[in-house]
Amino acid sequence: METIAFFNLKGGVGKTTSAVNIAWHAANEGIPTLIWDLDPQGASSWLFNTTAKSETKPKKLLTGKTPIGDLVRSTEFENLDIIPADFSFRHLDHQLSEQSDQGKQNLIAKLVEPFSENYALMILDCPPSFSLLTEQIFATADSLFLPLIPTHLSLRTFEQTRDFFKEHKLKPKRLHAFFNMVDRRRSMHRVMLAHPPKMLKNGLKTAIPYAAIVERMGDYRQPLPAFDKQSTVSQAYAELWREIKQTLSDF
Secondary structure (H helix, E strand, C coil): CEEEEECCCCCCCCHHHHHHHHHHHHHHCCCCEEEEECCCCCHHHHHCCCCCCCCCCHHHHHCCCCCHHHHCEECCCCCEEEECCCHHHHHHHHHHHHHCCCCCCCHHHHHHHHHHHCCCEEEEECCCCCCHHHHHHHHHCCEEEEEECCCHHHHHHHHHHHHHHHHCCCCHHHEEEEECCECCCCHHHHHHHHCCCHHHCCCCCCCCECCHHHHHHHHHCCCHHHHCCCCHHHHHHHHHHHHHHHHCCCC
């Protein structure tokens, strides 16, 4: 099973919409896919019109008293399941610190491992912060994908993430940035697309354009290609999925 994560330290850059749309494309190709909404805001869960079965105590989950498989919900799409966000997981960092010998044991990897029996792809939708939880997510994921708006402040968040990886002795080569919410009417966006900064040498070539139709995902409570396959942005997500597949060893 391949495990990938979508992360950005900054909110509002299309992290969740990217995770949701890529999950749909993978499942639509017949790949058994599970998305885990680890962001307490629960945007992925909301877009898939799912909620947690009941509030789960993080301590029971981390100690195995609550099997993580019990948290899985099906979506309306074949080959696509989800572990919805649980608001009680806002305390997950504290429990991770207590249960993992001051963070030495990667409990997130331990929770993810059993799903390899039923899924070929697991997608982690990460909270927008640096913490013990995200550190363990970073260590668990085979690849991490970071949507960036083509601005200097957005690039700064990538630089901070890269530095975090180096500081914690993780491999920055697993970081794959891509430009999102691109508005070609803006000169800075055009310049960055034409001349990507050297720090993005492992980045993806596909750029996702800004388009109002993405907001309609909230109207339909569905991934974009489920109700629109012809728009420019929908086709860009299809291309992004094709490019992401090339970074994965199993597909």
